[in-house]
Amino acid sequence: MKISKLSALAVTTALCAPSAFAEEMANELTLVSWGGAYQASQQKAYVEPYLAQNPGVKVIWDESSAEAVAKIRAMNEAGNVTWDLVDAVASDSMRLCDEGLAEEINHDEDLAAAPDGTPASEDFGDLIVSDCFVPQIVYSTTFGYRTDLIDKPETVCAIFDTEKYPGKRSLQKRPIDNLEWALYCDGVAKDEIYDVLGTDEGVERALAKLGSIKDQVVWWTAGAETPQLLADGEVVMGSTYNGRLFSAIAEQDQPIGMLWDMQSFDLDGWVVPAGLPADRKARVMDFLKFATDTQRLADQAAYISYGPARASSAPLVGKHAELGIDMAPHMPTDPANAGNVHVYDYEWWADNRDDLNAKFQAWLAK
Numbered sequence: 001m002k003i004s005k006l007s008a009l010a011v012t013t014a015l016c017a018p019s020a021f022a023e024e025m026a027n028e029l030t031l032v033s034w035g036g037a038y039q040a041s042q043q044k045a046y047v048e049p050y051l052a053q054n055p056g057v058k059v060i061w062d063e064s065s066a067e068a069v070a071k072i073r074a075m076n077e078a079g080n081v082t083w084d085l086v087d088a089v090a091s092d093s094m095r096l097c098d099e100g101l102a103e104e105i106n107h108d109e110d111l112a113a114a115p116d117g118t119p120a121s122e123d124f125g126d127l128i129v130s131d132c133f134v135p136q137i138v139y140s141t142t143f144g145y146r147t148d149l150i151d152k153p154e155t156v157c158a159i160f161d162t163e164k165y166p167g168k169r170s171l172q173k174r175p176i177d178n179l180e181w182a183l184y185c186d187g188v189a190k191d192e193i194y195d196v197l198g199t200d201e202g203v204e205r206a207l208a209k210l211g212s213i214k215d216q217v218v219w220w221t222a223g224a225e226t227p228q229l230l231a232d233g234e235v236v237m238g239s240t241y242n243g244r245l246f247s248a249i250a251e252q253d254q255p256i257g258m259l260w261d262m263q264s265f266d267l268d269g270w271v272v273p274a275g276l277p278a279d280r281k282a283r284v285m286d287f288l289k290f291a292t293d294t295q296r297l298a299d300q301a302a303y304i305s306y307g308p309a310r311a312s313s314a315p316l317v318g319k320h321a322e323l324g325i326d327m328a329p330h331m332p333t334d335p336a337n338a339g340n341v342h343v344y345d346y347e348w349w350a351d352n353r354d355d356l357n358a359k360f361q362a363w364l365a366k
Contacts (some may be wrong), residue, residue, distance in 0.1 A: 025283040026084075033087040036224035037247035041303035042087075044321070046291040053290075055146050056281070066221055068092055069353075072101050081273045087136070090129045090267040091176075094350035097132035103281075104131040104323035109320040110285055112293035112313035123294070123310045127267055129346050134292055135269035137300070140332035141259050142263035142342070144230055144245040145237040148255045151271055154161050156262040159237060160213055170226045170238030171210075171218035174350060177239060177264050180342055182258045183264060194345050201357065206208045219364070230256050236319035238267070246305040249258065250323060262335040266344055292308040307332035321330035330363035 031047070033039040039061060047059055051157070064071055068088045076079045082327035088123045090098070107128060121128065127135040145153055149307035150165045158165050171178055180193050186209045188196050194201070194352040196202035210217075218235055220226055227248035244261065270292070272284055290296065297308035299314035305327055308314060319326055326336055332341075 003076050016060050026279040027056050030060045030084045032062045032065050032083050034065045041300050045300035046296040050290050056364050065349045070207050076101050083273055086271045088271045090346045091349040093271050094130045097130045101274050102132035103274050112289050123312050127309050133269050137268050137306035138244045139306040140263035140265050142242050143239050143259040144256045146255045150236045153259050160185050167236030168218050170218045170220050170229050170235045173221050175356040179206040182206040194348050220293035242305040245304050261340050262342050264342045306333045
Protein backbone atom coordinates (compact mmCIF):
# COMPACT_ATOMS: atom_id res chain seq x y z
CA MET A 1 0.00 0.00 0.00
CA LYS A 2 1.31 3.43 -0.89
CA ILE A 3 1.22 5.78 2.09
CA SER A 4 1.58 9.46 1.45
CA LYS A 5 4.04 11.60 3.37
CA LEU A 6 1.11 13.38 4.94
CA SER A 7 -0.44 10.11 6.06
CA ALA A 8 2.83 8.82 7.46
CA LEU A 9 3.27 12.06 9.40
CA ALA A 10 -0.27 11.81 10.75
CA VAL A 11 0.30 8.22 11.87
CA THR A 12 3.58 9.12 13.56
CA THR A 13 2.00 12.04 15.33
CA ALA A 14 -0.90 9.92 16.51
CA LEU A 15 1.42 7.21 17.83
CA CYS A 16 3.40 9.74 19.81
CA ALA A 17 0.34 11.48 21.19
CA PRO A 18 -2.42 9.06 22.21
CA SER A 19 -5.82 10.57 22.71
CA ALA A 20 -6.23 12.55 25.90
CA PHE A 21 -9.64 10.98 26.21
CA ALA A 22 -8.52 7.38 25.77
CA GLU A 23 -9.25 6.51 29.39
CA GLU A 24 -12.87 7.63 28.84
CA MET A 25 -13.42 5.43 25.82
CA ALA A 26 -14.72 1.92 25.70
CA ASN A 27 -12.15 -0.62 24.55
CA GLU A 28 -14.46 -2.67 22.36
CA LEU A 29 -16.20 -1.80 19.12
CA THR A 30 -18.92 -3.79 17.41
CA LEU A 31 -18.89 -2.86 13.75
CA VAL A 32 -21.70 -3.98 11.46
CA SER A 33 -21.01 -4.50 7.78
CA TRP A 34 -21.76 -6.74 4.79
CA GLY A 35 -19.10 -9.45 5.00
CA GLY A 36 -17.00 -10.76 2.10
CA ALA A 37 -14.52 -8.74 0.06
CA TYR A 38 -16.05 -5.41 1.12
CA GLN A 39 -15.67 -6.04 4.82
CA ALA A 40 -12.15 -7.34 4.18
CA SER A 41 -11.29 -4.03 2.51
CA GLN A 42 -12.55 -2.16 5.58
CA GLN A 43 -10.49 -4.39 7.84
CA LYS A 44 -7.28 -3.74 5.88
CA ALA A 45 -7.78 -0.06 5.07
CA TYR A 46 -8.74 1.34 8.45
CA VAL A 47 -9.49 -1.20 11.17
CA GLU A 48 -6.01 -2.70 11.23
CA PRO A 49 -4.27 0.73 11.16
CA TYR A 50 -6.59 1.96 13.91
CA LEU A 51 -5.87 -1.06 16.09
CA ALA A 52 -2.16 -0.55 15.49
CA GLN A 53 -2.54 2.88 17.08
CA ASN A 54 -4.91 1.62 19.78
CA PRO A 55 -3.60 -1.83 20.76
CA GLY A 56 -5.95 -2.14 23.74
CA VAL A 57 -9.06 -1.98 21.56
CA LYS A 58 -10.95 -5.04 20.34
CA VAL A 59 -13.11 -4.95 17.21
CA ILE A 60 -15.97 -7.38 16.71
CA TRP A 61 -17.57 -7.71 13.28
CA ASP A 62 -21.25 -8.40 12.69
CA GLU A 63 -22.33 -9.05 9.08
CA SER A 64 -25.97 -8.00 9.46
CA SER A 65 -26.03 -4.72 7.53
CA ALA A 66 -28.74 -6.06 5.22
CA GLU A 67 -31.03 -6.18 8.28
CA ALA A 68 -29.77 -2.95 9.84
CA VAL A 69 -33.06 -1.08 10.03
CA ALA A 70 -35.09 -3.95 11.50
CA LYS A 71 -32.44 -4.88 14.04
CA ILE A 72 -31.78 -1.33 15.23
CA ARG A 73 -35.52 -0.82 15.63
CA ALA A 74 -35.70 -4.00 17.71
CA MET A 75 -32.66 -3.05 19.81
CA ASN A 76 -34.10 0.38 20.46
CA GLU A 77 -37.46 -1.03 21.54
CA ALA A 78 -35.71 -3.49 23.84
CA GLY A 79 -33.50 -0.74 25.28
CA ASN A 80 -30.40 -2.78 24.49
CA VAL A 81 -28.37 -1.37 21.58
CA THR A 82 -25.43 -3.76 21.15
CA TRP A 83 -24.06 -2.31 17.89
CA ASP A 84 -21.64 0.64 17.94
CA LEU A 85 -21.26 1.58 14.28
CA VAL A 86 -23.31 0.36 11.34
CA ASP A 87 -22.45 0.34 7.66
CA ALA A 88 -25.68 1.20 5.83
CA VAL A 89 -26.91 2.24 2.41
CA ALA A 90 -28.07 5.82 2.00
CA SER A 91 -31.82 5.16 2.02
CA ASP A 92 -31.57 3.09 5.22
CA SER A 93 -29.60 5.87 6.90
CA MET A 94 -32.41 8.29 6.03
CA ARG A 95 -35.03 6.00 7.53
CA LEU A 96 -33.04 5.54 10.75
CA CYS A 97 -32.42 9.28 10.98
CA ASP A 98 -36.08 10.14 10.41
CA GLU A 99 -37.09 7.72 13.16
CA GLY A 100 -34.58 9.12 15.67
CA LEU A 101 -32.68 5.83 15.74
CA ALA A 102 -29.36 7.27 14.50
CA GLU A 103 -27.18 10.07 15.84
CA GLU A 104 -26.90 13.28 13.87
CA ILE A 105 -23.34 14.01 12.80
CA ASN A 106 -21.67 17.41 12.73
CA HIS A 107 -19.57 16.59 9.71
CA ASP A 108 -17.12 19.45 10.16
CA GLU A 109 -16.61 18.95 13.89
CA ASP A 110 -16.78 15.16 14.04
CA LEU A 111 -14.80 14.27 10.92
CA ALA A 112 -11.31 15.07 9.66
CA ALA A 113 -10.83 17.91 7.22
CA ALA A 114 -9.13 17.25 3.87
CA PRO A 115 -5.32 17.54 3.83
CA ASP A 116 -5.60 21.05 2.36
CA GLY A 117 -7.98 22.11 5.13
CA THR A 118 -11.20 21.80 3.18
CA PRO A 119 -13.97 21.07 5.71
CA ALA A 120 -15.37 17.55 5.59
CA SER A 121 -18.83 18.79 4.62
CA GLU A 122 -17.38 20.32 1.44
CA ASP A 123 -15.09 17.38 0.74
CA PHE A 124 -17.98 14.90 0.90
CA GLY A 125 -20.30 17.42 -0.76
CA ASP A 126 -23.65 16.20 -2.06
CA LEU A 127 -22.93 12.64 -0.95
CA ILE A 128 -23.98 13.64 2.57
CA VAL A 129 -27.60 12.75 1.91
CA SER A 130 -28.64 12.63 5.57
CA ASP A 131 -27.64 14.39 8.80
CA CYS A 132 -26.95 10.91 10.26
CA PHE A 133 -24.87 9.56 7.35
CA VAL A 134 -21.10 9.54 6.81
CA PRO A 135 -20.55 8.30 3.25
CA GLN A 136 -17.62 5.99 2.54
CA ILE A 137 -17.96 4.65 -0.98
CA VAL A 138 -19.76 4.99 -4.27
CA TYR A 139 -20.62 1.56 -5.61
CA SER A 140 -23.03 -0.02 -8.00
CA THR A 141 -25.24 -3.05 -8.14
CA THR A 142 -24.78 -4.61 -11.53
CA PHE A 143 -24.71 -8.01 -13.24
CA GLY A 144 -22.12 -10.71 -13.64
CA TYR A 145 -22.40 -13.54 -16.14
CA ARG A 146 -20.61 -16.78 -16.95
CA THR A 147 -18.43 -16.12 -19.96
CA ASP A 148 -18.25 -19.82 -20.88
CA LEU A 149 -21.94 -20.69 -20.54
CA ILE A 150 -23.81 -17.86 -22.28
CA ASP A 151 -23.17 -15.20 -24.88
CA LYS A 152 -22.14 -11.80 -23.56
CA PRO A 153 -25.32 -9.88 -22.60
CA GLU A 154 -25.55 -6.41 -24.10
CA THR A 155 -28.23 -4.93 -21.83
CA VAL A 156 -29.65 -5.48 -18.37
CA CYS A 157 -32.84 -6.78 -20.00
CA ALA A 158 -31.01 -10.03 -20.78
CA ILE A 159 -32.11 -11.22 -17.33
CA PHE A 160 -35.67 -11.46 -18.67
CA ASP A 161 -34.67 -13.26 -21.88
CA THR A 162 -34.62 -16.92 -20.91
CA GLU A 163 -34.65 -18.11 -24.52
CA LYS A 164 -31.41 -16.41 -25.58
CA TYR A 165 -29.83 -16.77 -22.13
CA PRO A 166 -31.17 -20.04 -20.66
CA GLY A 167 -30.33 -20.97 -17.10
CA LYS A 168 -30.88 -19.76 -13.58
CA ARG A 169 -30.21 -16.14 -12.60
CA SER A 170 -29.73 -14.67 -9.14
CA LEU A 171 -31.42 -11.53 -7.84
CA GLN A 172 -31.30 -9.84 -4.46
CA LYS A 173 -34.24 -10.71 -2.22
CA ARG A 174 -35.57 -7.16 -1.98
CA PRO A 175 -37.63 -4.81 -4.12
CA ILE A 176 -34.90 -2.16 -4.70
CA ASP A 177 -33.19 -2.58 -8.08
CA ASN A 178 -35.45 -5.42 -9.15
CA LEU A 179 -38.55 -3.23 -9.50
CA GLU A 180 -36.64 -0.53 -11.37
CA TRP A 181 -35.02 -3.01 -13.75
CA ALA A 182 -38.37 -4.73 -14.32
CA LEU A 183 -40.11 -1.50 -15.31
CA TYR A 184 -37.18 -0.37 -17.47
CA CYS A 185 -37.21 -3.67 -19.32
CA ASP A 186 -41.00 -3.45 -19.65
CA GLY A 187 -40.61 -0.22 -21.60
CA VAL A 188 -40.70 2.51 -18.94
CA ALA A 189 -38.29 5.38 -19.54
CA LYS A 190 -35.64 5.84 -16.86
CA ASP A 191 -36.87 9.27 -15.85
CA GLU A 192 -40.41 7.96 -15.37
CA ILE A 193 -39.62 4.88 -13.27
CA TYR A 194 -40.45 6.38 -9.87
CA ASP A 195 -43.61 8.04 -11.16
CA VAL A 196 -44.84 4.66 -12.41
CA LEU A 197 -43.63 2.82 -9.33
CA GLY A 198 -45.52 5.27 -7.17
CA THR A 199 -48.86 3.76 -8.24
CA ASP A 200 -50.39 0.41 -7.34
CA GLU A 201 -50.64 -0.38 -11.05
CA GLY A 202 -46.94 0.37 -11.49
CA VAL A 203 -45.94 -1.96 -8.67
CA GLU A 204 -48.15 -4.71 -10.12
CA ARG A 205 -46.59 -4.13 -13.55
CA ALA A 206 -43.07 -4.49 -12.13
CA LEU A 207 -43.96 -7.63 -10.17
CA ALA A 208 -45.62 -9.13 -13.26
CA LYS A 209 -42.41 -8.61 -15.22
CA LEU A 210 -40.39 -10.22 -12.45
CA GLY A 211 -42.98 -13.01 -12.38
CA SER A 212 -42.05 -13.92 -15.96
CA ILE A 213 -38.73 -15.29 -14.65
CA LYS A 214 -39.67 -16.07 -11.05
CA ASP A 215 -39.15 -19.83 -11.46
CA GLN A 216 -35.66 -19.21 -12.83
CA VAL A 217 -34.46 -16.97 -9.98
CA VAL A 218 -32.20 -17.87 -7.07
CA TRP A 219 -32.74 -15.14 -4.44
CA TRP A 220 -29.75 -13.89 -2.50
CA THR A 221 -29.33 -11.85 0.67
CA ALA A 222 -25.53 -11.57 1.00
CA GLY A 223 -23.37 -9.90 -1.64
CA ALA A 224 -20.95 -12.82 -1.79
CA GLU A 225 -23.65 -15.27 -2.89
CA THR A 226 -23.90 -14.34 -6.57
CA PRO A 227 -20.12 -14.60 -7.22
CA GLN A 228 -20.16 -18.02 -5.57
CA LEU A 229 -23.26 -19.14 -7.50
CA LEU A 230 -21.59 -18.02 -10.72
CA ALA A 231 -18.33 -19.73 -9.83
CA ASP A 232 -20.20 -22.96 -9.08
CA GLY A 233 -22.17 -22.71 -12.34
CA GLU A 234 -25.48 -22.73 -10.49
CA VAL A 235 -26.57 -19.52 -12.21
CA VAL A 236 -25.56 -18.07 -15.61
CA MET A 237 -26.03 -14.44 -14.58
CA GLY A 238 -26.87 -12.54 -11.44
CA SER A 239 -26.90 -9.20 -9.69
CA THR A 240 -24.50 -8.16 -6.99
CA TYR A 241 -22.15 -5.35 -6.05
CA ASN A 242 -19.47 -4.44 -8.58
CA GLY A 243 -16.68 -4.90 -6.02
CA ARG A 244 -17.72 -8.49 -5.34
CA LEU A 245 -17.60 -9.22 -9.06
CA PHE A 246 -14.21 -7.53 -9.34
CA SER A 247 -12.93 -9.81 -6.60
CA ALA A 248 -14.20 -12.94 -8.39
CA ILE A 249 -12.85 -11.82 -11.76
CA ALA A 250 -9.52 -10.15 -10.95
CA GLU A 251 -8.51 -11.85 -7.72
CA GLN A 252 -9.99 -15.34 -8.19
CA ASP A 253 -9.74 -15.57 -12.00
CA GLN A 254 -13.24 -17.00 -12.34
CA PRO A 255 -14.86 -17.27 -15.83
CA ILE A 256 -17.10 -14.30 -15.07
CA GLY A 257 -17.75 -11.10 -16.97
CA MET A 258 -19.32 -7.85 -15.74
CA LEU A 259 -22.21 -6.05 -17.43
CA TRP A 260 -22.10 -2.26 -17.12
CA ASP A 261 -25.64 -1.41 -18.23
CA MET A 262 -28.25 0.17 -15.93
CA GLN A 263 -25.94 -0.39 -13.00
CA SER A 264 -27.56 1.11 -9.92
CA PHE A 265 -25.37 3.75 -8.30
CA ASP A 266 -25.61 3.81 -4.53
CA LEU A 267 -23.78 5.12 -1.51
CA ASP A 268 -22.64 3.23 1.51
CA GLY A 269 -21.56 4.78 4.76
CA TRP A 270 -21.56 4.76 8.53
CA VAL A 271 -24.46 5.30 10.91
CA VAL A 272 -24.07 5.70 14.67
CA PRO A 273 -27.01 4.12 16.55
CA ALA A 274 -28.74 6.56 18.89
CA GLY A 275 -28.48 6.20 22.63
CA LEU A 276 -25.00 4.72 23.08
CA PRO A 277 -23.39 5.15 26.53
CA ALA A 278 -20.85 7.97 26.63
CA ASP A 279 -17.75 5.76 26.69
CA ARG A 280 -18.89 3.70 23.72
CA LYS A 281 -19.91 6.76 21.74
CA ALA A 282 -16.51 8.38 22.44
CA ARG A 283 -14.72 5.34 21.00
CA VAL A 284 -17.06 5.27 18.01
CA MET A 285 -16.48 8.92 17.18
CA ASP A 286 -12.72 8.52 17.54
CA PHE A 287 -12.76 5.55 15.15
CA LEU A 288 -15.19 7.26 12.76
CA LYS A 289 -12.93 10.31 12.39
CA PHE A 290 -9.95 8.08 11.65
CA ALA A 291 -11.74 5.65 9.31
CA THR A 292 -13.24 8.36 7.08
CA ASP A 293 -10.22 10.61 6.58
CA THR A 294 -8.84 11.23 3.12
CA GLN A 295 -6.07 8.62 3.21
CA ARG A 296 -8.14 5.83 4.72
CA LEU A 297 -10.86 6.07 2.06
CA ALA A 298 -8.22 6.15 -0.68
CA ASP A 299 -6.54 3.11 0.90
CA GLN A 300 -9.80 1.16 0.77
CA ALA A 301 -9.88 1.56 -3.02
CA ALA A 302 -6.63 -0.42 -3.15
CA TYR A 303 -8.52 -3.51 -2.00
CA ILE A 304 -11.91 -3.24 -3.73
CA SER A 305 -13.22 -1.40 -6.78
CA TYR A 306 -15.47 1.09 -5.02
CA GLY A 307 -14.95 4.82 -5.42
CA PRO A 308 -14.04 6.78 -2.26
CA ALA A 309 -16.72 9.24 -1.14
CA ARG A 310 -14.30 12.12 -0.45
CA ALA A 311 -13.21 14.31 -3.35
CA SER A 312 -9.74 14.63 -1.81
CA SER A 313 -9.32 10.82 -1.82
CA ALA A 314 -9.82 10.39 -5.57
CA PRO A 315 -6.33 11.60 -6.64
CA LEU A 316 -4.77 9.12 -4.19
CA VAL A 317 -6.44 6.07 -5.76
CA GLY A 318 -3.81 3.99 -7.50
CA LYS A 319 -3.18 0.31 -7.97
CA HIS A 320 -4.57 -2.78 -6.31
CA ALA A 321 -2.56 -3.48 -3.17
CA GLU A 322 -1.73 -7.06 -4.17
CA LEU A 323 -2.37 -7.42 -7.90
CA GLY A 324 -0.73 -4.16 -8.92
CA ILE A 325 -3.41 -3.31 -11.49
CA ASP A 326 -4.85 0.17 -11.94
CA MET A 327 -8.11 0.40 -10.01
CA ALA A 328 -9.70 3.39 -11.75
CA PRO A 329 -10.93 1.41 -14.84
CA HIS A 330 -12.75 -0.97 -12.50
CA MET A 331 -14.66 1.74 -10.67
CA PRO A 332 -18.37 2.20 -11.46
CA THR A 333 -17.71 5.89 -11.99
CA ASP A 334 -15.17 5.33 -14.78
CA PRO A 335 -16.60 6.94 -17.95
CA ALA A 336 -16.25 3.68 -19.86
CA ASN A 337 -18.51 1.97 -17.33
CA ALA A 338 -21.02 4.74 -16.78
CA GLY A 339 -22.66 5.10 -20.20
CA ASN A 340 -26.11 4.03 -18.98
CA VAL A 341 -26.57 4.14 -15.23
CA HIS A 342 -29.51 4.18 -12.86
CA VAL A 343 -29.40 6.67 -9.98
CA TYR A 344 -31.57 5.94 -6.96
CA ASP A 345 -34.13 8.34 -5.66
CA TYR A 346 -33.01 7.95 -2.03
CA GLU A 347 -35.83 9.97 -0.53
CA TRP A 348 -38.43 8.03 -2.51
CA TRP A 349 -37.09 4.74 -1.19
CA ALA A 350 -36.80 6.06 2.34
CA ASP A 351 -40.50 6.97 2.20
CA ASN A 352 -41.72 3.79 0.47
CA ARG A 353 -39.33 1.04 1.53
CA ASP A 354 -41.42 -0.53 4.29
CA ASP A 355 -44.57 -0.69 2.16
CA LEU A 356 -42.80 -2.16 -0.87
CA ASN A 357 -40.83 -4.60 1.25
CA ALA A 358 -44.15 -5.99 2.51
CA LYS A 359 -45.63 -6.22 -1.00
CA PHE A 360 -42.48 -7.81 -2.36
CA GLN A 361 -42.30 -10.45 0.37
CA ALA A 362 -46.00 -11.25 -0.10
CA TRP A 363 -45.39 -11.67 -3.83
CA LEU A 364 -42.43 -13.96 -3.16
CA ALA A 365 -44.54 -16.16 -0.90
CA LYS A 366 -47.21 -16.78 -3.58
